Amino acid sequence: MNAKLSLQHVQKTFTDGDRTLTVLKDVSFDIFPGEFVAIVGPSGSGKSTMLSIAGALLSPTSGKLLLDGKNIADASEKERQLIRLHQIGFIFQSSHLLPYLTVKDQLMLMTRLSKESKKDAEQRAERLLTELGLRHRLHQYPERLSGGERQRVAIARAWMNEPDLILADEPTASLDTERGQHVIEQLAHQVKQQKRAAIMVTHDERMLTYCDRIITLEDGAVS
Amino acid sequence: MFLALKELRYEKTRYALVAGIMFLISFLVLFVSGLAQGLAFNNASSLETMNVDHFVLDEDAEHQLTRSLVSDEDQQVIQDGEVEATPFGLHMTMLIREEASNVDVAMMSVDLNSPIAPTVIEGQTPSEGQALIHESIQEEGIEIGDVVTDNASDMEFEVSGFTEDQTFSHAPIMHVHEDDWREMRDGEFIVSAAALHGSDEEAAQIDEQLADSEVITLDEALAGIPGYSAEQGSLTMMIVFLYIIAAFVLAAFFYVITIQKLNQFGIMKAIGSPVSVLAKSLLVQVMVLSAVSLTLAIVVTLGASQIMPEGLPFQLTGTMVAISAGLFFLTAIVGSLLSLYKVAKVDALEAIGGGK
Known part of the structure; x- marks a missing residue:
């Protein structure tokens, strides 16, 4: 089976004045379809940088980054934007929903950005939100939603364009344990059901039980 | 559009x-523009309604019609020229009234069958000893049949009728019969200037043949009226500044709003939105806000012009409204450029707090 995402000897350095900072030294791992992988590690270990590279937000300094078998390490800004739009779903620490869009419109926005047909999208949006238990919230603005509900909307938004890869950066940071577990349970369920790949950066060890595999980053390298 | x-x-x-x-700024722009245009017309409606582009004036008159005196020689040139021309006499004077204040008028004599003859709206054209005056003289209590005395010549005139759009240097024009004009100057018809009914080329041709006179344009003649340039200049400056202020105010507003939303723009970029969508969204907002406030300003300005007191010179043509609206749109877009730049530069990584 081919890996959905494959990092091969990825290195990332930043220049800070005269100093060169190596955040990722040599990171290699594969994520397969249907796999839900957790990335753990102390702060400063390079988790967020790794996630940004996997999410086509940053280009690696060297190494290969294969998404669905295609190397995107040297993709242009425009190409990376299209990859983010069509192949990657992001879930952030806080939900980062647009305050002026209703729950359903948050999802429809993704469709509009990718210029898909509206009719199929409406059905998919309603189905996703129903699965995540948000059917009754379709036409409400984020300010009326609880933290857990908002994060579930963010998950639905990440799924909306049927991406190959879901990237979640501490998605439970702003939730209490019970809500956090509920949200991750649903995320894990979706990954299995639709044979997608997902990476979650987390500090919360209670969430690890839902993951298939744990990758530990330390000082910019997989340990 | 959606966002x-x-x-x-x-x-x-x-x-x-x-x-x-x-809305407030565009209302002010429209209002001052209307006032500027109204004042310009009120100042010299007689020249503007003549419908000519060129005048022949004495070279030494410094473009001032009332100071000009066209020599006999040049009058002959104009008469012999191929271009149709209407000579006329014009000077500023004052009407003396017993038991009432004196009134400034511009006295004019022109062939009343010529293309630049005034339109009589009440009464009739003057015969000898009569005068046809701009309707605004009625505000001074002067009616048809009244007898007025010209201060300069001590001659008496009976008011024969009223005209419209006949003012010069903010004073009503008093048209007198050619014979009276001659009598004032010992039998000679003094020609202050001549209106040329011809093209630019024809006017230039005449100009070459003139000895002591020159051909000037309508704008030059208007600018030559004492106070005209100062009046229009200060109003124009106000209008220009209003546009500049509008650009700055809008720039500041949109910039603050954009700064507040930088995080949102960053998130949008992170989830794959192209910059063009974000920029378009900002521009659409600027356009919609401009369109709404401009429409409101135009409606309110036109409404206000209906209830303005009669004496207030206010004139707003469709062209003027269109030009102002266009300029205001442009100003709004210029004002949003800074924000557009900011949007284009948003770093998705900073917004999601990752990367470094």
Whole structure:
């Protein structure tokens, strides 16, 4: 089976004045379809940088980054934007929903950005939100939603364009344990059901039980 | 459109405030423009309604019609020329009245069958000893049949009728019969200037043949009226400054709003939105706000012009409204450039707090 995402000897350095900072030294791992992988590690270990590279937000300094078998390490800004739009779903620490869009419109926005047909999208949006238990919230603005509900909307938004890869950066940071577990349970369920790949950066060890595999980053390298 | 309109609807108060400011500024722009145009017309409606582009004036008159005296020689040149021309006499004077204040008028004599003859709206054209005056003289209590005395010549005139759009240097024009004009100057018809009914080329041709006179344009003749340039200059400066202020105010407003939303723009970029969508959304918002506030300003200005007191010179043509609206749109877009730049530069990584 081919890996959905494959990092091969990825290195990332930043220049800070005269100093060169190596955040990722040599990171290699594969994520397969249907796999839900957790990335753990102390702060400063390079988790967020790794996630940004996997999410086509940053280009690696060297190494290969294969998404669905295609190397995107040297993709242009425009190409990376299209990859983010069509192949990657992001879930952030806080939900980062647009305050002026209703729950359903948050999802429809993704469709509009990718210029898909509206009719199929409406059905998919309603189905996703129903699965995540948000059917009754379709036409409400984020300010009326609880933290857990908002994060579930963010998950639905990440799924909306049927991406190959879901990237979640501490998605439970702003939730209490019970809500956090509920949200991750649903995320894990979706990954299995639709044979997608997902990476979650987390500090919360209670969430690890839902993951298939744990990758530990330390000082910019997989340990 | 989707994002722009949804946001405008959601953040009603915030954008209503911006639209409110834009409305006030554009209202002021339209109002001052109307006033400038109205004053210009009130100042010299006689020249503007003549429908000619060129005048022959004495070279030494410094473009001032009332100071000009066209020599006999040059009058002959104009008469012999191929271009149709209407000579006329013009000077400023004052009407003396017993038991009432004196009134400034511009006295004019022109062939009343010529193309630049005034339109009589009440009464009739003057015969010898009579005068046809601009309707605004009625505000001074002068009626048809009244007898007025010219201060300069001590001659008496009976008011025969009223004209419209016949003012010069903010004073009503008093048209007198050619014979009276001659009598004032010992039998000679003094020609102050001549209106040329011809093209630019024809006017230039005449200009070459003139000895002591020159051909000037309508704009030059208008600028030559004492006070005209100063009046228009200060109003024009106000209008120009209003546009500049509008650009700055809008720039500041949109910049603050954009800064507040940088995080949102960053998130949008992170989830794959192209910059063009974000930029378009901002521009659509600027356009919609401009259109709404401009429409409101135009309606209010036109409404206000209906209830303005009669004496207030205010004139707003469709062309003027269109030009002002176009300029205001342009100003709004210029004002949003800084924000557009900021949007284009947003770093998705900073917004999601990752990367470094």
